[in-house]
Amino acid sequence: MDILFNNNRPFIEGVSVDEITKSFSTPLYIYSQKEIEKAYNNLKENLGVEIFYAVKANSNLAILKLLNNCGAGSDTVSAGEIQRSIKAGFNPNKIIYEGVGKSKEDIEYAIINNIRLINAESLNELILINKIAKNLNKTVSIGVRLNPDIDSLTLSKISTGKKTDKFGIPINELNNIISAMDSLNNIKLKGLSCHVGSQISEMIIFEKVFNTMKEAASLSISKGINIEYVDLGGGFAVNYNKNINDLNVKEIGRLTSSIFKDIPYKISFEPGRYLVAKAGIIITKILNIKKNGGINFIITDAGMHTLIRPAMYNSVHHIDALDQSSNKKINYTIAGPICESSDILAKDIVLSEQKENNFLFIHDTGAYGAAMASNYNSRGLPNELLINEDKYSIIHAEEKTSDIIARDLIPDWL
Numbered sequence: 001m002d003i004l005f006n007n008n009r010p011f012i013e014g015v016s017v018d019e020i021t022k023s024f025s026t027p028l029y030i031y032s033q034k035e036i037e038k039a040y041n042n043l044k045e046n047l048g049v050e051i052f053y054a055v056k057a058n059s060n061l062a063i064l065k066l067l068n069n070c071g072a073g074s075d076t077v078s079a080g081e082i083q084r085s086i087k088a089g090f091n092p093n094k095i096i097y098e099g100v101g102k103s104k105e106d107i108e109y110a111i112i113n114n115i116r117l118i119n120a121e122s123l124n125e126l127i128l129i130n131k132i133a134k135n136l137n138k139t140v141s142i143g144v145r146l147n148p149d150i151d152s153l154t155l156s157k158i159s160t161g162k163k164t165d166k167f168g169i170p171i172n173e174l175n176n177i178i179s180a181m182d183s184l185n186n187i188k189l190k191g192l193s194c195h196v197g198s199q200i201s202e203m204i205i206f207e208k209v210f211n212t213m214k215e216a217a218s219l220s221i222s223k224g225i226n227i228e229y230v231d232l233g234g235g236f237a238v239n240y241n242k243n244i245n246d247l248n249v250k251e252i253g254r255l256t257s258s259i260f261k262d263i264p265y266k267i268s269f270e271p272g273r274y275l276v277a278k279a280g281i282i283i284t285k286i287l288n289i290k291k292n293g294g295i296n297f298i299i300t301d302a303g304m305h306t307l308i309r310p311a312m313y314n315s316v317h318h319i320d321a322l323d324q325s326s327n328k329k330i331n332y333t334i335a336g337p338i339c340e341s342s343d344i345l346a347k348d349i350v351l352s353e354q355k356e357n358n359f360l361f362i363h364d365t366g367a368y369g370a371a372m373a374s375n376y377n378s379r380g381l382p383n384e385l386l387i388n389e390d391k392y393s394i395i396h397a398e399e400k401t402s403d404i405i406a407r408d409l410i411p412d413w414l
């Protein structure tokens, strides 16, 4: 998101960052409504097909409501995410549900709420869904998530479409699945889906996925299955560190319309990161500055409990300082307060000389940030704010340490 400067003071949309840092404790997540709307509209214009927002990227109710208002559907991976989507106002017919581990209760919840499709990830799961549907006296619309064995050339921790990954049904088993449908009378196969990974930047990967899914749909149709929906996944790359470009979504649009011509089914995508990553920023306060082993450490109040991506995936987030008044430039390593050596937010970044109580911005934290935050080291989850022009509102209230501790129970024998 852009930090704008007016009389040398920073603003997000029309809201003064100075006012925010005075009013709220840090660390603090801030989202720009305009950025989310811009990302959604850009995708919609260039792809021209249905977009299901991958709720896992940021499942805050206000963010869901905003994307629902924009016209998105909801792509969920748990009963909790279905519940959030319904609460945020999504029409159940615009909710799809996948996920590699669904309990009986999760499946029942999805069926009872009449969502559009449950995407099964194994034959066992199809049999289970059929059994539950029969008990509920219902016929349920089903998709199958295929594992196309395509290497998305992304980090191994965010790859999901190789045959050795745990996700989906191997594509060469599609024939068996289709045959099995004959005896599964309470489910109706209507959709195919896949998602081969996150942060995919190579067009050739999308081309392989699209061609493979088209073939799978043609095979299913030739076997008498009435395919209505083909979902092509998410994974659109976002440029975090300024070294790679955001994915060219115009190019994706051109590719889909040239591959999926004259088809009897609807295609869709399920991106998460692309829609929200750039709309988020963390403001963190400098707690301490120290030199260890020749390294200038800035210790901040945000850490891996606030944003786990650098520790978990070695991901790079651009960090800069609110106060850049010093002409002295220093090479810093930014570390969180958590008692783990891996709690490093950025290494070797050059900033104007900083002092305690200054604020830093951690950029592009709208996706997989707050959604993956934790209470590690008994730290409460932070406030999250949504800014819309000159208005702002808390969309997730911070947790107090006492809230966290209150959930522990001491048995009466102790």
Ligand SMILES: Cc1ncc(COP(=O)(O)O)c(C=O)c1O
Pocket: 054, 056, 057, 075, 098, 160, 195, 197, 198, 199, 233, 234, 235, 236, 270, 271, 272, 273, 274
């Ligand atoms: C099944 C599924 N769909 C969609 C997504 C969204 O991916 P991204 O946020 O990279 O677009 C994910 C994320 O891993 C996923 O697992």
